[in-house]
Amino acid sequence: MSSSGRQPVERPHQGRGHGGDRQYAIPTGVVDLVGWQRRSRSWWIIELKRGKAEDRVVGQLLRYTGWFREEALRPNESLRGVILAREASEKLRYAVSEIPHAEVWTFDDGLRIRPAA
Numbered sequence: 001m002s003s004s005g006r007q008p009v010e011r012p013h014q015g016r017g018h019g020g021d022r023q024y025a026i027p028t029g030v031v032d033l034v035g036w037q038r039r040s041r042s043w044w045i046i047e048l049k050r051g052k053a054e055d056r057v058v059g060q061l062l063r064y065t066g067w068f069r070e071e072a073l074r075p076n077e078s079l080r081g082v083i084l085a086r087e088a089s090e091k092l093r094y095a096v097s098e099i100p101h102a103e104v105w106t107f108d109d110g111l112r113i114r115p116a117a
Contacts, residue, residue, distance in 0.1 A: 026064065026067050026068070026071075027067060028063040028064060028066070028067040029060065029063060029064060031045055031046075031047070031064050032046055032047055032048040033045075033046035033048065034046075040078065041076055041077045041078065042077065042078045042079070042080060043068065043072075043073065043077060043078070043079045043080070044080050044081075044082060045061065045064050045065050045068060045079065045080070045081045045082070046081075046082045046083075046084055047060060047061050047064070047081075047082070047083050047084070048084050048085070049083065049084070049085035049086070050085075050086060051085070051086050051087065052085065052086065052087035052088070052089060053083055053085035053087070053088050053089065053092050053104070054089045054091065054092055055089060055091040055092045055094075055095045057083055057085075057092065058083075058092065058095045058096060058099070058102075061081045061082075061083055061102060062081070062099070062102075064081065065079055065081040065101060065102070079101055080101055080102070080103065081099070081101055081102040081103070082102070082103050082104070082105055083096065083102070083103075083104045083105070084104075084105045084106070084107060084113065085104070085105075085106060085107075086106060086107060086108075087106060088104045088106055088116040092104060092116075093116055103115065104116040
């Protein structure tokens, strides 16, 4: 632990603009993608699902974003959580709509990504 009481975290971004690592291990699990947007000083925690994502994935995303917010986020940084899936269930969309820092996105066969409708 650092003198602030927070665990030291190897920050996955280096260099300019954007950065990201695949399969970023933290104590609460393995995050599929961690991204950094330099301009907005925003971290992106992205959970990937190959098929239809159900509302149970919300707990998984919240474990990751909760740990990241408490252990790694600096005061001048923000955090977004995204569930990216081929399809999103109605229950998932309703659950995520109540979480200000989370979003659901879907992708198609051409790998076009868009917010879940």
